Amino acid sequence: MKYVDEYRNRDLARTLADAIRREARAERSYHIMEFCGGHTHAIFRYGVQGLMPGNVKYVHGPGCPVCVLPVRRLDDAVEIAEHHDVILCTYGDMMRVPGTKQRSLIRAKAEGADIRMVYSTLDALKIARDNPERQVVFFAIGFETTTPPTAVAIKQAKAEGLQNFSVFCNHVLTPAAIAHILGSPDVQETGAVQIDGFLGPSHVSSVIGSRPYEAAARLYRKPVVIAGFEPLDVMQSTLMVIRQINEGRHDVENEYTRVVTRDGNTKAQSLVNDVLEMRDSFEWRGLGSVPDSALKIRDAYQFFDAEKRFEISQKQSREVKSCECPAILRGVKRPSDCKLFGTVCTPENPMGACMVSSEGACAAYWTYARHQTIAEAKAKREQKPEAVA
Amino acid sequence: MCLAIPARVTALEDGDMAVVALEGIKKRISVALLEDVAVDDFVLVHVGYALHKVSPEEAERTLAMMAEAGVLQEELAEIAEGQA
Ligand code: SF4
Numbered sequence: 001m002k003y004v005d006e007y008r009n010r011d012l013a014r015t016l017a018d019a020i021r022r023e024a025r026a027e028r029s030y031h032i033m034e035f036c037g038g039h040t041h042a043i044f045r046y047g048v049q050g051l052m053p054g055n056v057k058y059v060h061g062p063g064c065p066v067c068v069l070p071v072r073r074l075d076d077a078v079e080i081a082e083h084h085d086v087i088l089c090t091y092g093d094m095m096r097v098p099g100t101k102q103r104s105l106i107r108a109k110a111e112g113a114d115i116r117m118v119y120s121t122l123d124a125l126k127i128a129r130d131n132p133e134r135q136v137v138f139f140a141i142g143f144e145t146t147t148p149p150t151a152v153a154i155k156q157a158k159a160e161g162l163q164n165f166s167v168f169c170n171h172v173l174t175p176a177a178i179a180h181i182l183g184s185p186d187v188q189e190t191g192a193v194q195i196d197g198f199l200g201p202s203h204v205s206s207v208i209g210s211r212p213y214e215a216a217a218r219l220y221r222k223p224v225v226i227a228g229f230e231p232l233d234v235m236q237s238t239l240m241v242i243r244q245i246n247e248g249r250h251d252v253e254n255e256y257t258r259v260v261t262r263d264g265n266t267k268a269q270s271l272v273n274d275v276l277e278m279r280d281s282f283e284w285r286g287l288g289s290v291p292d293s294a295l296k297i298r299d300a301y302q303f304f305d306a307e308k309r310f311e312i313s314q315k316q317s318r319e320v321k322s323c324e325c326p327a328i329l330r331g332v333k334r335p336s337d338c339k340l341f342g343t344v345c346t347p348e349n350p351m352g353a354c355m356v357s358s359e360g361a362c363a364a365y366w367t368y369a370r371h372q373t374i375a376e377a378k379a380k381r382e383q384k385p386e387a388v389a
Numbered sequence: 390m391c392l393a394i395p396a397r398v399t400a401l402e403d404g405d406m407a408v409v410a411l412e413g414i415k416k417r418i419s420v421a422l423l424e425d426v427a428v429d430d431f432v433l434v435h436v437g438y439a440l441h442k443v444s445p446e447e448a449e450r451t452l453a454m455m456a457e458a459g460v461l462q463e464e465l466a467e468i469a470e471g472q473a
Contacts (some may be wrong), residue, residue, distance in 0.1 A: 014446065120434065120436045120438070122438075146436060147441065148422050149422075149437065152421045203433070203435065203440065206433070230450075259433070259441055259443060267423065268422040271421070329404065
């Protein structure tokens, strides 16, 4: 286990922490957004924030695929499952996310809808083959890591002539979200969020490469460092961001060269490109409507598009009241700003997606800093008594 | 959900499929997203698809890290649930 020891070496962590302390200039602060929920968890689990000097702060980003899906699309999925007598297949993370009036897929299932949790699109295809008399819909969500498997499944369904399989496509794009956050009024005008640099996602970047971040880094003059998800990767990447800031650079650098290249997995990219194309815009929870930020199924494969196969009604969708997920996903608030945290909202009884998904910020605070967060939330409530009423 | 877990390819099958060994579990996955996968390669598996090849050292390190963080068991349970 030579390598393992090398990488988990506590001395190395200390050395990196010292280097960061030396590099970070006392007269300024460094707010670094970790885009990806996986990084948020690494930062908490290993106490990385605690190793940083006071002027280096992590800001949690929207990189939690379940969290950014707007309630409307979840409501649509529930409607497809309930009104069209289909078998709806979905990744497990999606099941407990509350939709409008707290209706989740799991609740719809309990009330009789045929909703099945799958590990892979391969499982969804198998369910379609095994049930030729039923319509099978795969509820596809996720960033660029999870998109190629959806594209392959659609291609496969076409090759096999599977008549009863379709996909409700909700795949979203990371670089578009980063550009949107940097260009948002929160960052540019009101200063509600300070972002001086980004830690870029690891597995997403293994697919798309580091190149797609270059435009936003240049335009908004913010450094991006693609970071592996081990704690030492996060620390090393943090040091790289701080160095860039100090040197006035805003490049895309790659700390995770063990897996990520500039061009990424070109085979996966071309499969995706073959089957899916850009939507003009897509609604994100928290970020609102973001141009060129999501994918839909190309006309050549429209037979497999659940949005075309099933009529979906226009309806009013609503977030659970008082859930601060939208502001948390923008980096404007933290879970301790939510008055429901730990009182009404817990992992057993989640009020928002950020508490459901293991990648959500509220779930991270719950797992690693529950008591402190509840205490802080309580203190905030008592400062503002009107907020409790 | 964005996690990818390293596994060793033990056999290649028709239709871009392969069998991988993962902590004693044998699992059929798709290798449609990769070029030239060979038996004994280590790959990162995400939702039933090999996303990337990695070195044996990187695979070992990642597995140890996931085990330590307590996410390895969760991932394995999810993978075992898959039907394909
Ligand atoms: S604690 Fe619950 S209600 Fe509050 S923001 Fe997080 S998910 Fe929403």
